Amino acid sequence: MLFYLDDSNKKQLNSVKRINLASINWREKDLEDLIAHNISKIVSESSLMTIFQERKGKEEPDIMALDRSGSLYLFELKRWKSDKENLLQVLRYGQIFGQSDYNVLNDLYNKHGKKGKELIDDHKEYFNLGKDEEIRKEDFNKKQHFLIITDGTDTETRQAINYWKTTGLWIDAIIYRVYETLNGGKLIEFNTYSPEEDVIEFEEGCYILNTNTKNTQEDDKDMIQNKKAAAYYDPWKTKINKIQKGDKVFLYRNATGIVAMGKGSGIVKKKNYHNLHTEVNEEYYTELEEFMILKTPLKPDEIKQITGVNYRFMSTMFGVGQENGNKIWEYIIKNSI
Incomplete structure (x- = not known):
């Protein structure tokens, strides 16, 4: 939560006005592009390499990314608050792409505009992997991580996330908030969901x-x-x-x-x-x-x-x-x- 600091009254907190992306004419695609190009700033667990963004009309996650060990991250983005359907949707993507081998990921990577590139080579370069850190093609997509990025979560979604975590599934919701300053400037804040937090x-x-x-x-x-x-x-x-x-x-x-x-x-x-x-x-x-x-x-x-x-x-x-x-x-x- 953001507040203005008032030099004239240092005992008072005034809230920054909260808005949503729709009110400033941002599309889901705009949010997707923003996150895809700044993904390592938003996901704190590790730096991620975006390998694919959703193609219109296809049953695909909004963003796919890899961490340095080759684990696959599947993102579902919403301009509005999440609900249980968002959760089911991202799990559905896990069912579709969870068993994808290196060749499938490499093909998706090339469809994402990296034609002629080899994913394993770019992955090594992106994470600056030394000789002893290099991973093999068969090491890609051994684990999947699911992330919903949305403007708020509902109770059922939180309860479902907590349940799936107890089964060993790596799933979370990243919550963003959009604010407007007094001079009309726009701010966006990201918070990673945690069941330990209130x-x-x-x-x-x-x-x-x-x-x-x-x-x-x-x-x-x-x-x-x-x-x-x-x-x-x-x-x-x-x-x-x-x-x-x-x-x-x-x-x-x-x-x-x-x-x-x-x-x-x-x-x-x-x-x-x-x-x-x-x-x-x-x-x-x-x-x-x-x-x-x-x-x-x-x-x-x-x-x-x-x-x-x-x-x-x-x-x-x-x-x-x-x-x-x-x-x-x-x-x-x-x-x-």
């Missing part, structure tokens, strides 16, 4: 925040009365930094359900927890605009029915994705609950 690191602007009634009723009451989203102490309080202007936030009360909702103001503030001088800046909060208290709490089973996802409400704050967040928001508005 899932909201890569979520799309819709969050469920626990009001902390398990510890005290005062925090719940404070959030409702002061129309804000808050979290307390490290590492939980810093989760509030994820909420950008316009992001939808649902306040969830333990054993009850969603009791209120609003939209982020884009400004994160700090204060002493319960105004105690010994608890300096242990509360991070952001005021919520378009704040609404629900007449009837939206229960967990109703949330599951609306979204199709059985969320676990154990975390301080977690992302539900833009699509499901919009479903919850619209359901509440439509039914005036």
Whole structure:
């Protein structure tokens, strides 16, 4: 997440406006070309050599690449957030190309515009392999790695990725974010998905925040009365930094359900927890605009029915994705609950 630094007010964070590629007339092909030409800057595990890009009308991955050991990387790119169909698609490519031998890869390499070139020679040159590091033709494509590159991931995709990882399949999602600066400049940020990280690191602007009634009723009451989203102490309080202007936030009360909702103001503030001088800046909060208290709490089973996802409400704050967040928001508005 990006913020502006304000020299006139060094205690304030202002969010950089988040946009998407479609809004600036970028096509999926533009994103594909960008990644193909900068692949080693985006995939941190190792430098990669692009050997092939998708041909229109063909059942092929957007990008194929090799690492220095000859392992094959298959990429599926989307301008929008991923879903389970993207995952199935990239696995389908693994089924098609996972058994391809060197000759097939060399043929694809030549179709990618390297006519007359020998893949094994260019691979050696690209990775500057010494005599003792050279690989044989039969060493190519012994392993496959699957990568989805997209503007956000949904819960089902994350769960599927985690499942396939437990089976030994090397699969991940790389999340990108596009931002616009005050002077109209464009920024793009890439983050590699990791199940060890909190899932909201890569979520799309819709969050469920626990009001902390398990510890005290005062925090719940404070959030409702002061129309804000808050979290307390490290590492939980810093989760509030994820909420950008316009992001939808649902306040969830333990054993009850969603009791209120609003939209982020884009400004994160700090204060002493319960105004105690010994608890300096242990509360991070952001005021919520378009704040609404629900007449009837939206229960967990109703949330599951609306979204199709059985969320676990154990975390301080977690992302539900833009699509499901919009479903919850619209359901509440439509039914005036």
